[in-house]
Amino acid sequence: DTAVSQTPKYLVTQMGNDKSIKCEQNLGHDTMYWYKQDSKKFLKIMFSYNNKELIINETVPNRFSPKSPDKAHLNLHINSLELGDSAVYFCASSQLKDTSSTDTQYFGPGTRLTVL
C-alpha cells in the first residue's frame, strides 16, 4: 500500500527533450509538493498545490510546469531539458487542516532524472 508513489523511478534523457514525472498519493491529503534534491543532497521546494490550486511557486525556470488534475495527483512536466536539470525530484503530500497549523509531509521514493 504505497502512500506516495512516483513514476518513473529513473529517467534518462537527452538535452532538449520534454519529459513528465507523475505523482499520486492515496493518503487523502489536500496538499502536494515537488522538491528538487541536487547532487550535493540539498533539498529545495519547487511547487505546492492545495486542492488543485497553486500555492507555492518558487523561483524555478518556466520550463517546469506542475499540473494537478485532481487533489490526489501532481505531475511535473519539464520542457527543453538542460544538463543542470539532472537531480532527484521528490513529490510529497500533507494535509493542511487550517491556516494555523501544518502537518507532516510524506515523501515519494524520488525520481532520478539524468540529462545527457
Added chain:
Amino acid sequence: AQKVTQAQTEISVVEKEDVTLDCVYETRDTTYYLFWYKQPPSGELVFLIRRNSFDEQNEISGRYSWNFQKSTSSFNFTITASQVVDSAVYFCALSGTGRRALTFGSGTRLQVQP
C-alpha cells in the same frame, strides 16, 4: 526568512556509540514546526519526528531522542547505541504557518562502522 543549519557534514562512529546530530534554525514565525527526516542509501525520505514550537518537551522513541530548546533555537537528534542500519543522511527541516513548504538543512551524513 527561514533557515536551518546542520553544521556537521559527516559523522563517523563505531557501532554501539551514541551520536548527536545538531540542528539550529532561524525563523520569524511565532508558531513553527520542526522535523527530522532520514534518507538511507536507498534514497527515500523517511519521516522521523515533528515538533511544534509551543511544545518543548523532549521526546524519546526507542534508541532515538530529540532535544528541542527554543532558547538556543536548536533541535538536536541523538541516536543511542548506534547500529549499522542507522547509516544515512539525516535532514532537519522547518516550516511555519506562513510558509508550509519545508526548509531543509544541508543534511548530516552518518556512517556507523561495524
